[in-house]
Amino acid sequence: MRTQLLLGDEAVAQAAIDAGIGGAFSYPGTPATEIFQYVEQAVAGDPAAAGISALWSANEKVAYEEALGMSYAGRRALVSMKHVGLNVAADPFINSALTGVNAGVVLVIGDDPGMHSSQNEQDSRFYGDFAQIPVLEPATQQECYEFTVRAFEYSEQLGLPVMIRLVTRLAHSRANVKVRADGRAREQKARPTGNSWTLVPAIARQRYAALLALQPKLLEDSQKSPMNKLTLAGRRGVIACGIAHNYVMEANDGPGDLSILKIGHYPIPIGLVRELVDHCDDILIAEDGYPLLEKRLLGVLGVPGKRIRGRLSGDLPAAGELTPDLLAVALGHPPRAELPLDDLAARPPQLCRGCPHIDSFKAIVEATAGATPILFSDIGCYTLGVMPPYRAVHSCVDMGSSISMAHGAARAGAYPVVCTIGDSTFAHSGMTPLIGAAQADANMTVVILDNSTTAMTGAQASMATGERLLGIVRGLGVKPEHLHVIDPHPSKHAENVEIIRRAVAHQGLDVIVSDRECIHLKVKTKAEIQAGQHS
Ligand SMILES: Cc1ncc(C[n+]2csc(CCOP(=O)(O)OP(=O)(O)O)c2C)c(N)n1
Ligand code: SF4
Numbered sequence: 001m002r003t004q005l006l007l008g009d010e011a012v013a014q015a016a017i018d019a020g021i022g023g024a025f026s027y028p029g030t031p032a033t034e035i036f037q038y039v040e041q042a043v044a045g046d047p048a049a050a051g052i053s054a055l056w057s058a059n060e061k062v063a064y065e066e067a068l069g070m071s072y073a074g075r076r077a078l079v080s081m082k083h084v085g086l087n088v089a090a091d092p093f094i095n096s097a098l099t100g101v102n103a104g105v106v107l108v109i110g111d112d113p114g115m116h117s118s119q120n121e122q123d124s125r126f127y128g129d130f131a132q133i134p135v136l137e138p139a140t141q142q143e144c145y146e147f148t149v150r151a152f153e154y155s156e157q158l159g160l161p162v163m164i165r166l167v168t169r170l171a172h173s174r175a176n177v178k179v180r181a182d183g184r185a186r187e188q189k190a191r192p193t194g195n196s197w198t199l200v201p202a203i204a205r206q207r208y209a210a211l212l213a214l215q216p217k218l219l220e221d222s223q224k225s226p227m228n229k230l231t232l233a234g235r236r237g238v239i240a241c242g243i244a245h246n247y248v249m250e251a252n253d254g255p256g257d258l259s260i261l262k263i264g265h266y267p268i269p270i271g272l273v274r275e276l277v278d279h280c281d282d283i284l285i286a287e288d289g290y291p292l293l294e295k296r297l298l299g300v301l302g303v304p305g306k307r308i309r310g311r312l313s314g315d316l317p318a319a320g321e322l323t324p325d326l327l328a329v330a331l332g333h334p335p336r337a338e339l340p341l342d343d344l345a346a347r348p349p350q351l352c353r354g355c356p357h358i359d360s361f362k363a364i365v366e367a368t369a370g371a372t373p374i375l376f377s378d379i380g381c382y383t384l385g386v387m388p389p390y391r392a393v394h395s396c397v398d399m400g401s402s403i404s405m406a407h408g409a410a411r412a413g414a415y416p417v418v419c420t421i422g423d424s425t426f427a428h429s430g431m432t433p434l435i436g437a438a439q440a441d442a443n444m445t446v447v448i449l450d451n452s453t454t455a456m457t458g459a460q461a462s463m464a465t466g467e468r469l470l471g472i473v474r475g476l477g478v479k480p481e482h483l484h485v486i487d488p489h490p491s492k493h494a495e496n497v498e499i500i501r502r503a504v505a506h507q508g509l510d511v512i513v514s515d516r517e518c519i520h521l522k523v524k525t526k527a528e529i530q531a532g533q534h535s
Contacts, residue, residue: 006177008144008170012080012108013038014179015148017046020186022075022103023053025063027428028457029082030117031171032110036080058463059399059428060085064092064107071101072197074189076152080108083124084398088429090127096161097131098207099197103189104155106148108164110171113288114321119379119398121319123289128163128266132211134218135163135266136227137242141175143264147227149180154221156189158214167288169321170243215267223271227264230272233257237280238331239273239293244286244322251328258331268293277306284330285310288322349384356516357382359488359496360449361390364418366493367500373416374409378402378430380422381455381518393420400429403446407437410444416504417444424454427464431476434511438477441508445500448473448511449488451518459521466515473511482510489516 006014013035016024026036036056042049053070057063060081067077079089086093086109093107109127112118128135134154136147144166151162195203222228234257240248241263252258261276263269277283277297283306285294294310297303309315315330316322329335351358360382364375377383377393378401386393395405406419421430426448437444450469454460464472473483484503486496496514503510 001178001180003176003178005174006141006145007034007172007174008138008141008166009034009110009172010038011141011144011177011179012148012164012166013042013078014177015145016076016078016106016152017042017049017052018180019104019149019152020076021052021078021152022188023067023070023077025057025067025070025077025079026081027057027060027063027085028454028460029060029085030110030457031112031166031168032080032082032085032108033457033460034171035078035108035110039078056460056463060089061092064089064096067105067107068092068096068099068101071103071105072192074103074191076104076156076186078106078108080110082118083109083111083122084119085109086124086127087122088399093127093161094131095199097133097211098199098204100159100207101155101161102159102192103186104152105161106151106155106164107161108148108166111165111167111289113167116168119396121289123287123292124163124165125266125289125292128165129292132215132218133160133163134158134222135165137165137264137266138170139243139245139262139264141170141173141177143227144170145177145179147264158218160211160214165242167243167321219267219270222265222267222269225265225269228269228272229262230260230275231255232259232275232279234259235279235281237261237276237283238286239263239276239283240286241293242288244288244327247288247322247324247327248286248331250324251333252331263293268296273297277303280306282307283309284315286316286322286327287311348387350387351381351384352519354519355381356451356488356514356518357385357449358390359490359493359516360420360447360514361385361392363486363488363493363496363500364420364447365390365392367497367504368416368418371416373418373504374406374414376402376405376409376417376419378419378421378425379456380425380449381451382420382422382449385420399425400433403430403437404433406444406446407433407440407442410442411440415443418447418500418504419444420447420449422454422456423448423450423452423465423469424460424462426469427462431464431472434473434476434478437509443507444509445503446509446511447500448513450513450515451521453518453521455518455520459518469513473513478509478511482506482508484510484512486512486514487516488514
């Protein structure tokens with residue numbers, strides 16, 4: 001055993017290394033990025049991690065499928081992503097509960113209650129429930145480590161993927177973690193035999209029946225799991241899930257006379273919940289996310305004779321992160337005096353001075369002045385083009401949506417339609433809609449903002465930049481005479497405006513690659529960029 005000061009994310013990564021993974025798979029996204037980055041760095045410097053494969057994937061679906069392929073071939077695989085990434089990976093994820101896994105697959109999701117750097121605050125425990133697989137929810141960095149080690153063993157024992165759900169506060173805070181010092185690669189498992197991985201309907205029906213048949217065991221396991229702890233004391237009870245347990249302990253200054261069910265292992269341990277509810281009159285449910293447990297417990301008709309409180313009852317807010325202060329009030333303690341933060345001036349995020357995206361937006365705005373353009377955009381630093389003075393972003397829905405939405409609008413007869421998308425987002429999910437737009441020769445202009453990096457999440461390498469990007473665009477069917485490259489720099493402004501004007505005037509598809517490095521690639525180290533960026 002040795003002790004290391006680790007982020008929750010890093011504790012998960014260290015545990016995966018110690019569990020003998022053959023590979024880590026991911027696409028960057030806050031708050032999960034550091035999981036993969038820790039493995040990547042360990043591969044370079046830690047002999048225990050030598051031989052682990054750690055390459056960023058093009059998107060989360062690809063990452064999940066690569067992990068599944070590694071498992072099929074007999075090696076344990078770690079796959080991590082932010083919560084909205086699981087929407088992208090949902091297809092293989094849900095289906096892998098039917099195929100099952102060979103060597104252990106652990107999927108780690110970083111949820112972001114409060115939307116510190118995300119488009120929504122969806123709760124991934126629902127995905128686990130939907131796929132009918134076990135979900136583990138650690139409360140501390142030590143549990144991040146221990147639950148991950150256990151998750152690999154459990155995944156192999158069940159032949160199912162196991163999900164670990166983290167939230168931003170846990171993923172991004174540090175504590176001392178006791179780790180095993182004996183991490184080493186495991187033997188390769190034999191490849192599966194038979195057809196169970198081929199989900200044609202006849203096999204899929206059998207596999208789904210097998211998954212359903214496994215459900216009583218999953219429930220029995222969670223009932224007995226040491227990750228779920230029931231302590232009966234007074235008639236006031238709390239069910240605390242994951243990190244919410246810490247908040248309850250802080251808010252109440254320890255357990256006091258509360259009866260407490262701490263949940264870290266799902267499916268919901270129904271027997272333990274029943275014991276707590278039978279024992280108590282008043283039950284507060286503390287979940288940092290959606291009211292998964294509260295909703296299930298109340299059902300359609302509620303629990304007669306018991307007071308069930310939580311986000312649905314209004315005792316805790318319906319949206320946003322939980323905090324010890326919110327729980328203190330819900331537990332009947334006086335609210336703590338607020339810190340006087342009013343004097344701090346609000347500082348909205350901005351594009352950096354000298355950012356190439358600024359010059360791209362200035363040129364787009366000038367080239368479309370006088371018309372009423374629809375300016376679809378996407379997710380990255382450039383989303384900040386929504387702010388004045390540019391106001392050049394009218395939409396940002398999900399990664400890759402700019403090109404598809406522009407195509408839809410063009411088909412509705414809208415004109416001019418211009419969309420902006422970053423190089424990494426283009427590789428993630430912009431290429432597929434461009435195939436259709438090129439085939440239809442849609443009347444729209446796509447501007448790919450190639451700053452040679454995935455800047456927003458901390459300057460990870462991009463898969464579609466420079467000459468490679470141009471080759472991809474041509475390969476997707478864009479006519480060479482309608483593919484242009486501009487240099488987004490103040491000295492080239494007039495020239496760029498003219499190129500965009502002509503592209504917009506052309507009744508068909510044009511793609512403009514706006515090619516200039518993020519300024520921080522030149523003047524800052526990756527670590528400095530990572531310290532300042534997120535999402
Ligand atoms: C499905 C999903 N995965 C990951 C993210 C996190 N994320 C936000 S923007 C972005 C990529 C940004 O890179 P790029 O498109 O090249 O733009 P830049 O920030 O470099 O301007 C990532 C990975 C997300 N928001 N949604
Ligand atoms: S990090 Fe780079 S791409 Fe992002 S705003 Fe700053 S200069 Fe622009």
